[in-house]
Amino acid sequence: MLHPVILSGGSGTRLWPRSRSNTPKQFLPLVGDETLLQATALRVKAMQDVAPVITVCAEDHRFMVGEQLQAIGMPSGGILLEPAARNTAPAIALAALHVQQQDAQGVMLVLPADHLIRDEPAFRDAVMAGLAQAHAGALVTFGIKPDAPVTGYGYIRIGQPLDARVHAIGAFVEKPDVERARTYLDSGEYLWNSGMFLFRADAYLEALKKHAPAILVAARAAYDAATGDLDFIRVDADAFATSPSDSIDYAVMERATNAAVVPVDCGWSDVGSWSSLWEVADRDVDGNVQLGDTLAIDTGDSYLQAADDRLVAALGVRDLIVVDTADAVLVAHRDRVQDVKMLVDRLKAEGRTEHLHHRKVYRPWGSYDSLAVGPGFQVKRIVVKPGAALSLQRHQRRAEHWIVVSGTAEVTCNDKVFDLGANQSTYIPLGSKHRLRNTTDQPVELIEVQSGDYLGEDDIERFDDVYGRT
Amino acid sequence: MLHPVILSGGSGTRLWPRSRSNTPKQFLPLVGDETLLQATALRVKAMQDVAPVITVCAEDHRFMVGEQLQAIGMPSGGILLEPAARNTAPAIALAALHVQQQDAQGVMLVLPADHLIRDEPAFRDAVMAGLAQAHAGALVTFGIKPDAPVTGYGYIRIGQPLDARVHAIGAFVEKPDVERARTYLDSGEYLWNSGMFLFRADAYLEALKKHAPAILVAARAAYDAATGDLDFIRVDADAFATSPSDSIDYAVMERATNAAVVPVDCGWSDVGSWSSLWEVADRDVDGNVQLGDTLAIDTGDSYLQAADDRLVAALGVRDLIVVDTADAVLVAHRDRVQDVKMLVDRLKAEGRTEHLHHRKVYRPWGSYDSLAVGPGFQVKRIVVKPGAALSLQRHQRRAEHWIVVSGTAEVTCNDKVFDLGANQSTYIPLGSKHRLRNTTDQPVELIEVQSGDYLGEDDIERFDDVYGRT
Incomplete structure (x- = not known):
């Protein structure tokens, strides 16, 4: 054995x-x-x-x-x-x-x-x-x-x-x-x-x-x-x-x-750099690796990757690494990729977050993606996996609007529990105990509009969590 | 004269x-x-x-x-x-x-x-x-x-x-x-x-x-x-x-x-290309033009422009044009910018839209930005200028949820007219005549969640419009 x-x-x-x-x-x-x-x-x-x-x-x-x-x-x-x-x-x-x-x-x-x-x-x-x-x-x-x-x-x-x-x-x-x-x-x-x-x-x-x-x-x-x-x-x-x-x-x-x-x-x-990934990947006749929605003209020996819902267009370049994500794009010479760490160190030094997490964040119950942030509000796209549930929770500083766009969510808001189907919405007032659960075998997708004077992820008080995060 | x-x-x-x-x-x-x-x-x-x-x-x-x-x-x-x-x-x-x-x-x-x-x-x-x-x-x-x-x-x-x-x-x-x-x-x-x-x-x-x-x-x-x-x-x-x-x-x-x-x-x-724009712009000691949220290490003689809410990171590159927007990023050699037209022609030939309009679209009453599109839904961020009004309109294929995140909107929905302030929401059922108006001297910002089997801009029947677009 x-x-x-x-x-x-x-x-x-x-x-x-x-x-x-x-x-x-x-x-x-x-x-x-x-x-x-x-x-x-x-x-x-x-x-x-x-x-x-x-x-x-x-x-x-x-x-x-x-x-x-x-x-x-x-x-x-x-x-x-x-x-x-x-x-x-x-x-x-x-x-x-x-x-x-x-x-x-x-x-x-x-x-x-x-x-x-x-x-x-x-x-x-x-x-x-x-x-x-x-x-x-x-x-x-x-x-x-x-x-x-x-x-x-x-x-x-x-x-x-x-x-x-x-x-x-x-x-x-x-x-x-x-x-x-x-x-x-x-x-x-x-x-x-x-x-x-x-x-x-x-x-x-x-x-x-x-x-x-x-x-x-x-x-x-x-x-x-x-x-x-x-x-x-x-x-x-x-x-x-x-x-x-x-x-x-x-x-x-x-x-x-x-x-x-x-x-x-x-x-x-060991896939230790973008150039080693370029080396092991399937390359086209021009020596390019093209992933996602890319468009390359007179471009060679390059690694081009587009983020979801975005286009990467390359023109007349060689030996480049272009990696696009929802919040950041890297353009590096293929011979310099060992120094990507220098960029990350700079992000750290400046107290930024692009080296810590993606815009879309995975959780045990599914994922959320921050679509827009403005003064006093944030819009998130939330997906809850079949059978999954967010923790029973409360926020001190924000209210939430939920609009279900596909599937059926079970919503708990204080002492009420009700189902919310596609094209239905509800409001979670500031300070109310609430929970989002998916009791079906299909994913639930919803848009959350948060409204409040502070919208940080740490304004969350958990009362009960199936994933042991309380 | x-x-x-x-x-x-x-x-x-x-x-x-x-x-x-x-x-x-x-x-x-x-x-x-x-x-x-x-x-x-x-x-x-x-x-x-x-x-x-x-x-x-x-x-x-x-x-x-x-x-x-x-x-x-x-x-x-x-x-x-x-x-x-x-x-x-x-x-x-x-x-x-x-x-x-x-x-x-x-x-x-x-x-x-x-x-x-x-x-x-x-x-x-x-x-x-x-x-x-x-x-x-x-x-x-x-x-x-x-x-x-x-x-x-x-x-x-x-x-x-x-x-x-x-x-x-x-x-x-x-x-x-x-x-x-x-x-x-x-x-x-x-x-x-x-x-x-x-x-x-x-x-x-x-x-x-x-x-x-x-x-x-x-x-x-x-x-x-x-x-x-x-x-x-x-x-x-x-x-x-x-x-x-x-x-x-x-x-x-x-x-x-x-x-x-x-x-x-x-x-x-005549600012006829990205390279002529690079030539006339203010350049730093490395010969770079950096606009928006950019980070450049060992990069020279390049034009780097980040889109709102996005980071452009360049490493070890020279003579590049990197122009990022909400839906597309261009990476071109500075000597090849006269051929950007080739990229645009390719977009046209493929029936795409990235050459026609930006993700954020300006209208006489303000602007909208498509934050997310999924099966059966679309999320838009809408800004209505002070004193402006959208047309009185009706959709045959979609319902809309509106959540105001700042300012106060005047909403018409069939025979009702009412104000909606920050953190308030309403629902516009499919087929109802509706209008959004800003009668205040501050911009109104709202999140619209559209739900329906067809969400094209052409599903709009205009009854009255202050900009003569009926």
Whole structure:
């Protein structure tokens, strides 16, 4: 039995403006219809003898993880919530402790949620090839055979063979300059460090105890005091906060004598920038990737993406990344995309919000999109999923008008409960306890016009919530 | 008494996506706070002994012309509506006939509405310098002293001097190639053909009679059968349609023996493309023009413009035009902007609407902006100006919900008339006669949610309209 563990902790800013703090890249359908998280889960679901998937993610992303896994029918072995970002070593420790509860010597397959693998059979073969060493106690990693002198990845030098497919690790090597990267590529002795691992839970915990005991102590204390909440496992925040922040590479792999590597060529990409996404996407004869409503004349080798209900028109340009969203458009040279972070840092420094969330915000009950904001009012388009309900709530500073445009909503307003169908409206006076519920099997869509002197999301007092948010 | 005539007939597509069929560039504040039309009007308003301004424009633009002139306190000598586009010779003929009604030998100063002139004193000096020849019966044009070998303009070769400032015209010359343009520039004998004219109304009509009699016949018949409508002069469409379509240059100036030119250096630009707008605008140390909410890192010599409520972020790019609007963003190389027309032609060919109008549409009573469109519904943000009223109207296919968010609206719904204040709402059932009026001195803003199986702008039956649109 293999225990898949998906690390969904990334808060990537390098794919801004599509990836934002509340929807990092693993939650986006960047290539094809599935999100990277879903593609990662489906990759392991296709394997034999696989336990339900364990996910580690940030508190803020829990509903998204749950829904995205549910949408592809992926059995969940629990969603571990990291109270704070502490890098991969502590996150994997929580997962190892969780695996041990069910299977003392269970083997874990640890996968970042935000990578792309195009040759899945090759990937699965590599996992199978590493299993014997993992069962024998080795800390197995997967090394990608390089096809270009890439400077953005760490490298692994291949050591002595341990069996037909697995090698000891010669050395972990920091990101090289381009000259050195070319030497690595030409030598055939180096692999890209992919950040995917295969080992027994007890072997990892043993290694932690030896090389990074403070992480193990903190993770164990946090996990032992965990509480359950639906499918979520909420570890103790104070205990987890005492953990050093470190990657599994630095904390364990580089120090362990039982580390091993399986070389693999599986069409892997970490999708770490807009240019790497351009590289892996299907391109037309002009070398363009065109997504959404785009129009390109005399344009080449560019990535063009339009937002919903918007047109991106390109004329006479080359090597550009143009990514449009509801509230921001990025225009960057393809060679400069590693500096998208500089833009995001600028947004942070200026106290803006375009790096935090999209205009359209997903909630466990559905979504809302802010259509217009003006002095004293805001207009939102709200979709409530079948069977879902917003919390019973009250606002101190705003009244709300609701106009249902499709489906049937059940409205609670103080002591009244009534249905509201398409083309019907109601008024929620300031200070009244209200709730919106969808008891049907069709989505409900409504327009909300808020009116008041303060319209922030924090003017909300929750009395009852099916998602445990009170 | 000088009679200013502003030709506002341009339907320019070269500044798409900001200029659109329903708001060509003369109606946009492209440089500074005034629109090009307003800047043109203010240019003549500052002169001595000037009659109220006569404007010639398309039917669709009449309210915009009226409002923009009113907003700057410009007295109107009438707005002549062209029932169809017939180029400049017939349009100027209408204006000449209109001037003659008041002042048989009146001198007209004919100005395109969409040019930019930075040195206004130099321009006014040139007009004064041309007056004597114009009074004496010459057809005076203004020739701009070139400062670069521009290939996009027609040229005028300077002929014999007629007085201290005015010369006979040696020849009109077609747009040259760059080599020839350089020769013209170096010779000092050539000027750019600016499309601005100064002549007696009767002199122009006389020249038309001689060189293009069919235009005169059609224009006279159209003008003689004109009807007044508010400040608008609606000439006869059938008569006007019989006019040949021709420019004043081809129809008259090139054939006339009494044509003259005043050389002038007045910081003139026809703002004919995004690159010419970049050239005339204030640029920062990196050579960028940044308008609206923009963020640029390592970006140079570019024109960046964000739409309301949207961010444009540029990274590592040069020589780009990035113009964002509510529904479309243009990304073009600065050297390729003359081909924006290709994009517009593509939009036309595909039966789209982004070249026709903006998401926000101006009406004589105010404006509306379509915030969201979904199956069976549409959400609009509507602003009604103080003292304005929409028509009394009825829809066959849709009901409407109105929520006032600021100001006070007077609502008519069948036989009821009532006030609706901020945070109040009402429902207009399908088929009911209704009207929205603002009787206050503050704008009224409301959110309209339309619901129905067809939501096109043409489902509107008008019973009464203060703007004569029934």
